[in-house]
Amino acid sequence: MRFLVTGAAGLVGSHTVDRLLAEGHEVIGVDSYITGRREFLTGASANPRFNLIVGDLFDFTTVIEACEGVDAVFHLAANTDVRYGTDYPRRDLDQNVIVTWNILEAMRRRDIKTILFSSTAAIYGDSTLLPTPEDGPLAIQTSLQSASKLAAEAFISAYAQGYGIRALVFRFASVVGERCTHGHIFDFCRQLHAHPDRLQVLGDGAVRRSYIDVADCVDAMLLALHHPTPPVGIFNVGSLTSCALTESIGWITSALNIQPAIEFSGPGPAWVGSCPVIYLDCTKLHRLGWQPKLDPEAAVRRTVHYLAANPRLLEPSA
Ligand SMILES: NC(=O)c1ccc[n+]([C@@H]2O[C@H](COP(=O)([O-])OP(=O)(O)OC[C@H]3O[C@@H](n4cnc5c(N)ncnc54)[C@H](O)[C@@H]3O)[C@@H](O)[C@H]2O)c1
Structure with missing residues (x-):
């Protein structure tokens, strides 16, 4: 298969790229290097099945070109600076919501039918239901970053319903x-x-x-991808x-x-x-056979x- 990985030079993205290449797939990576690092793709860059586009996903032309011939998208790029969100009130809207819309719209135009999306456990806010399941109450959002991830999840669900796209949403705990x-x-x-x-x-x-190792996150995404799931499958990813x-x-x-x-x-x-x-209830992933190593x-x-x-x-x- 041919995968697009956004945020390919980041923590989760670079490990995802390496795993997909190791499994024999073709991978297109996109990264602006705003937080990612070129050196994390040193191994991948030596592989002829890997191509990197250095560009900003806020630019729709970059996104539509990157989507050419792609079978599925790992959308992992985001603004990951949570702490200073209120200093830059537009950034999460642009980088997390508009960029996600760019991806979805390019997928629609290119007829790509699968997206895997990295959301966050922060959308559960001050949850008192612990461990928190995927259908637990969604708290009032307290950060612009979690608000933008929730909005992105909503756009993904709506595109999935409207255009027959399979969506896998992963709500990560603290990835290290x-x-x-x-x-x-x-x-x-x-x-x-x-x-x-x-x-x-x-x-x-x-x-x-609830720290989770990045390799366990990648395992979780790939396992869910290869299992039958509902049109919009939402999975918590955290430690036990x-x-x-x-x-x-x-x-x-x-x-x-x-x-x-x-x-x-x-x-x-x-x-x-x-x-x-x-602290997340990850029973849905455990039922698919996933356990953090x-x-x-x-x-x-x-x-x-x-x-x-x-x-x-x-x-x-x-
Ligand atoms: N690390 C965590 O603890 C954690 C927790 C919850 C959710 N997540 C989510 O997982 C995903 C990956 O996080 P990470 O820890 O690997 O972060 P990261 O900062 O290491 O990687 C993000 C990558 O996206 C790239 N990027 C950002 N905006 C871009 C744009 N507009 N165009 C092109 N490239 C862009 C960055 O340069 C970087 O390489 C993110 O969506 C993040 O919100 C991470």
Whole structure:
């Protein structure tokens, strides 16, 4: 098959590209390098079945050209800077909603019948139903990023119904692993790289997360793709447990063999829109036979070891 992977140079995108190539498929990647890195595609670029288009998916011409001859689309590109969303009020609308519409409209015109989309567990907001199933109550949206993902999911569903497109939507928990370049695990590693004696944590640190290794995410998407699913299949992707932020800090510091002083910036959440607890019910994926290979501790430790071995990613200039 011939796949289009948007966000091909990112964390999830580059691993998806590698897996699809390893399975013998042809892959077109699109990336603007806004957060992705050319070096993550070094292996793929040596493969004659891989082609990369460097461009911005906000430009419809780029999207329609990239979709030529494609059988299915992994739409993984997005603005992944959640924390500063309110500083740039249009960015999530443009990068997550309009770009998703561009993809869907190009698929309609090119008669492409399958989309796999990376949504986020953040759309469940301050859910009190834990672990949260896919049909759990959707909270009032508290971040522009989660609002834009929910809007993108709605456009995907409507296009799926209206134009006979098969849609697979994956609501990811906190994805970590090799090639991780953002999120709080990365931020903590970057801080500790600069000054191993102290770590500043935004807010009171009273949050719980459900870290999942990127390879497990790719497994989940490919498994669902190869199973019969409803026209719009929605799947939570997270680990079997959740852990306190302080536990993850302990894993990081023990992996680095350091004992920094931990400073919390103040009471309350790290920023407006930061979910207090992410813990997903992934029964739907388990029924298809998916289980994460790494638990949260192993996933975080793998990330820390990778970043320690690739310190250039932690430099401020990176
Ligand atoms: N990493 C997580 O914890 C997490 C959690 C929930 C959801 N997700 C979703 O998973 C997807 C992948 O996330 P990731 O962690 O790999 O992020 P990432 O930042 O590593 O990758 C995103 C990629 O998309 C590219 N991109 C962004 N906008 C683009 C545009 N307009 N045109 C072309 N390229 C563009 C970036 O350059 C980058 O390579 C995203 O949709 C994200 O919202 C990630």
